[in-house]
Amino acid sequence: MGTALTVGDELxxxxFTVDRALLVRYAGASGDFNPIHYNERVAREVGLDGxxxxxMATMGLAxxxxxxxxxxxxxxxxxGVRFTRPVVVPDPGEVGLDVTGRVGAVDDDAGTVRVDLxxxxxxxxxxAKAQAVVRLR
Incomplete structure (x- = not known):
């Protein structure tokens, strides 16, 4: 991390690649076995595209x-984040999740930077409103 950060700078x-195998691993780690995360029929029955x-996996990758x-x-x-759209994961296949961080604010007194994602x-x-506050070294 550099110390000369300016609002708007890309950091x-x-x-990330998200596939069904990642969903299985996340379900096992988190204990979240909701069938919308592995069963195509159930996901479609509740109105999802798949x-x-x-x-929380999406949030965790970010x-x-x-x-x-x-x-x-x-x-x-x-x-913190707001969840705005589901990440549909095809089978077979994968989807790319792209994360970009930019300087949203710098607090010199606190020694922190707000990273807008x-x-x-x-x-x-x-x-949406995906932001992290990071203490600078």
């Missing part, structure tokens, strides 16, 4: 991009 771009990724940039997960002092699939935002 990082990171891409099986969707866990919202957080991983921030912590990788920060170099220390403990430097992230606040993090754009989290998108095929150019369509899936999280």
């Amino acid at each position: 990082f771009t990171r891409s 099986v969707i990724a866990h919202g 957080a991983a991009a921030v912590t990788d940039w920060a170099g220390d997960p403990g430097a992230v002092v606040d993090y 754009t989290v998108a699939v095929a150019g369509t935002s899936v999280l």
Whole structure:
């Protein structure tokens, strides 16, 4: 991390691959076995376009991009998002999740930067108001 940060600066771009195997691993780790995350018929019956990724998995991948940039997960002092669109995961296949972080604000007194995140699939935002506050070294 540099110390001369300016509002609007791009800090990082990171891409993740989301496939059904990731959904299985996340379900096992989180205990979230809602069938909309693995059963196409159930997902469509409730009005979805297909099986969707866990919202918290999407949020977690975006957080991983921030912590990788920060170099220390403990430097992230606040993090929040709004879920706006589901991430439909095809079978067979995968979907790309693109995360870009930009400087939203710098607080010199607190020694922090607010990182504003754009989290998108095929150019369509899936999280809104995605922001992390990171303590600078």
